[in-house]
Amino acid sequence: MKNPYIPHEVKILDTWYEAPGDRCIKTFKVTFTDEKVWDTWSHLPGQCAMVGIPGVGESMFCISSSPTEKGYLRFSIMKAGKNTSALHELEAGDTFFVRGPLGNNFPLEDWKGKNVVTIGGGIGQAPLRPVIQWIRDNRGDYGELQLIYGARTSADHCFKDEFKEILEEGECACHLSIDVEEEEWPHFVGFVPQLLLEVAPSPENTIAVTCGPPIMIKFVLQNLEKLGFTPDQVYTTLENRMKCGIGKCGRCNVGHLYVCKDGPVFSYAQLKEIPEAFA
Amino acid sequence: MALKKLSKEKMGEVLGELSKFRLVAPAKSDEVVVFKQIGDPQEAFLDYGNSTVPPKKFAFPQTETLFRFMVGSPELKEKNVEEEGTTVIFGLRPCDARAMAIVDKLFSWDFDDPYYLKRRELTTLVGMACVEPPSVNCFCTSLQGSPFGTEGLDMLLTDMGDYYLVQSLTEKGEKLAETLSSQLEEAPAGDEKKAEEMARESEGRIRRSISTAGIPEKLPGLWENELWKRVSAACLGCGICTFLCPTCHCFDIQDEVDEGGEGRRCRMWDSCMFEEYTLHASGHNPRPTRRERTRNRINHKYSYYPNRFGVIACVGCGRCINLCPVNIDILDILDQVVDAQ
Numbered sequence A: 001m002k003n004p005y006i007p008h009e010v011k012i013l014d015t016w017y018e019a020p021g022d023r024c025i026k027t028f029k030v031t032f033t034d035e036k037v038w039d040t041w042s043h044l045p046g047q048c049a050m051v052g053i054p055g056v057g058e059s060m061f062c063i064s065s066s067p068t069e070k071g072y073l074r075f076s077i078m079k080a081g082k083n084t085s086a087l088h089e090l091e092a093g094d095t096f097f098v099r100g101p102l103g104n105n106f107p108l109e110d111w112k113g114k115n116v117v118t119i120g121g122g123i124g125q126a127p128l129r130p131v132i133q134w135i136r137d138n139r140g141d142y143g144e145l146q147l148i149y150g151a152r153t154s155a156d157h158c159f160k161d162e163f164k165e166i167l168e169e170g171e172c173a174c175h176l177s178i179d180v181e182e183e184e185w186p187h188f189v190g191f192v193p194q195l196l197l198e199v200a201p202s203p204e205n206t207i208a209v210t211c212g213p214p215i216m217i218k219f220v221l222q223n224l225e226k227l228g229f230t231p232d233q234v235y236t237t238l239e240n241r242m243k244c245g246i247g248k249c250g251r252c253n254v255g256h257l258y259v260c261k262d263g264p265v266f267s268y269a270q271l272k273e274i275p276e277a278f279a
Numbered sequence B: 001m002a003l004k005k006l007s008k009e010k011m012g013e014v015l016g017e018l019s020k021f022r023l024v025a026p027a028k029s030d031e032v033v034v035f036k037q038i039g040d041p042q043e044a045f046l047d048y049g050n051s052t053v054p055p056k057k058f059a060f061p062q063t064e065t066l067f068r069f070m071v072g073s074p075e076l077k078e079k080n081v082e083e084e085g086t087t088v089i090f091g092l093r094p095c096d097a098r099a100m101a102i103v104d105k106l107f108s109w110d111f112d113d114p115y116y117l118k119r120r121e122l123t124t125l126v127g128m129a130c131v132e133p134p135s136v137n138c139f140c141t142s143l144q145g146s147p148f149g150t151e152g153l154d155m156l157l158t159d160m161g162d163y164y165l166v167q168s169l170t171e172k173g174e175k176l177a178e179t180l181s182s183q184l185e186e187a188p189a190g191d192e193k194k195a196e197e198m199a200r201e202s203e204g205r206i207r208r209s210i211s212t213a214g215i216p217e218k219l220p221g222l223w224e225n226e227l228w229k230r231v232s233a234a235c236l237g238c239g240i241c242t243f244l245c246p247t248c249h250c251f252d253i254q255d256e257v258d259e260g261g262e263g264r265r266c267r268m269w270d271s272c273m274f275e276e277y278t279l280h281a282s283g284h285n286p287r288p289t290r291r292e293r294t295r296n297r298i299n300h301k302y303s304y305y306p307n308r309f310g311v312i313a314c315v316g317c318g319r320c321i322n323l324c325p326v327n328i329d330i331l332d333i334l335d336q337v338v339d340a341q
């Protein structure tokens, strides 16, 4: 019997900061120490893993790299508590442990031939990054790609270099925002839900994917409805406290759904039925 | 399968025979009855109502190691459950055995839980029929259970006065009967009928009941109903109702490290009635008060579990009623659910 509680050691290839501050965000690019693990590993955009250090603990993170990026995984981790603080101490060459892949994925196969708009806020861009990367790497399979992303300040933006690259390429529309005015900020100032109304993507043959703080998600969903998106055109991820990650410990349920097993990816159509979803 | 008879004088011998396995039986610990591993057959206390603590910990220990490690070393040493050996749980009540059958569904759902499932594979359950319902708050018959129920059991014993009627129910039960062949005799003709009669009588003595039909379907619609506030008002959040429930299975995972750097990752029972259970690192808590937590407990048992696994995760053992320090009564909650508009 395969033991789903046993994590695999990974070695850090590279790390960098995405955002500064008390709750800074650091990205870890890692590879399995035992190369054979790659033979049994396959993940899809949206899937997660338990990441941790034996002796400290583990917590759930989305895998912020796309499976089209070979030979490494990425995690973008905000310093939020005990485990994440210990992880933030680590540098290239150090190791930690990963258990997964866990959870479901964005149904990217079903979205072939459609336009996709992603709407992210803060660290919530992490699960959207593999979606974007996947589409960029399978460009012919999808229609237009539009990115909407905001954070409190320009320094709080994750994946800055990639956004720059995408903007320069000019291949897909890219709309950035910050909450409050800054000198020389060429893009939108205001909250992400407002930016969404400003950009006003057409719901025609389009899928919208959103992730961010709960309050942002709530208003984004409302505004998507205003724009004419139906609940089955809209996807988001949910977050809950987790321990087992495999539907056993009973901790992460929202209504009858386990976020760790039935999610973290849900369609808005699914969530509308569940009063606890945005508690 | 063949019915056997076990005369009461031979019980000591039987327990002696069974102690070549890890033998778990009800025993007195101060004033409460608990299931524990017994070495000496004298320790077994079979003349009991029901145990205060259900025997679930022998499949799902209160704390158990998942793996061991040295801090900083890549080597993780997986716990080998097999070392615990073959186990016989002797004398448990039908509701508690049925509870294990219900929880089995969760631990084998999608991801197999190797610790739990291995232990279940190594365990034989020998039940003791309830000739008398053990507590005033038993309501197993409302949940497709029975004082003589066999679900989850490998063998059932019924107290017939001077002897026990022994019914092997599964292959494991048959094997156990073979092990005990020198203590077992042919059962008197007509005992099967007599036991059926006793079962009906015992069922007739169950005092409390609820019609569970429709509750799973109705619960989602009562989300914002004021009843949740009412039924949770007195709750202390102590978690007894969940710790002592034979179907509750929630756990936490924690790492422990000693001064030498030797550590283990273990899991331990946890309760959805605790505030920290759903507390995020951000400080946000999706179930901030006892109202939400009580609502979740009832919904989990009576709506979410049946929704996913096709069975209500409550066997009507009555423990949560008997042992709640402020007399919160699940049947009273369910009555209010039934009556709610």
Ligand SMILES: Cc1cc2nc3c(=O)[nH]c(=O)nc-3n(C[C@H](O)[C@H](O)[C@H](O)COP(=O)(O)OP(=O)(O)OC[C@H]3O[C@@H](n4cnc5c(N)ncnc54)[C@H](O)[C@@H]3O)c2cc1C
Binding pocket: A048, A057, A058, A059, A060, A061, A062, A063, A064, A076, A077, A078, A079, A080, A081, A082, A083, A084, A085, A123, A126, A127, A238, A239, A240, A241, A242, A243, A259, A264, B279, B280, B281, B282
């Ligand atoms: C599906 C999913 C994907 C996530 N993806 C990311 C990501 O890509 N980047 C990121 O920075 N964060 C992500 N998170 C949040 C992250 O798991 C928590 O913020 C983190 O566990 C808290 O930090 P800690 O473990 O240091 O806190 P501690 O206080 O040490 O945590 C104690 C325990 O509580 C659990 N816990 C506490 N808060 C949360 C929470 N909000 N969500 C889940 N478990 C929690 C942890 O699992 C841990 O076992 C994700 C959460 C989920 C559920």
Ligand code: SF4
Binding pocket: B234, B235, B236, B237, B238, B239, B240, B241, B242, B273, B323, B324, B325, B326, B327, B328
């Ligand atoms: S046993 Fe009673 S007081 Fe304690 S948590 Fe359960 S309902 Fe609340």
Ligand code: SF4
Binding pocket: B241, B244, B245, B246, B247, B248, B301, B313, B314, B315, B316, B317, B318, B319, B320, B321, B330
């Ligand atoms: S909910 Fe109460 S009555 Fe039902 S199985 Fe659990 S302890 Fe027994």
Ligand code: FES
Binding pocket: A241, A242, A243, A244, A245, A246, A247, A248, A249, A250, A251, A252, A253, A258, A259, A260, A261
């Ligand atoms: S994290 Fe254990 S059930 Fe979801």
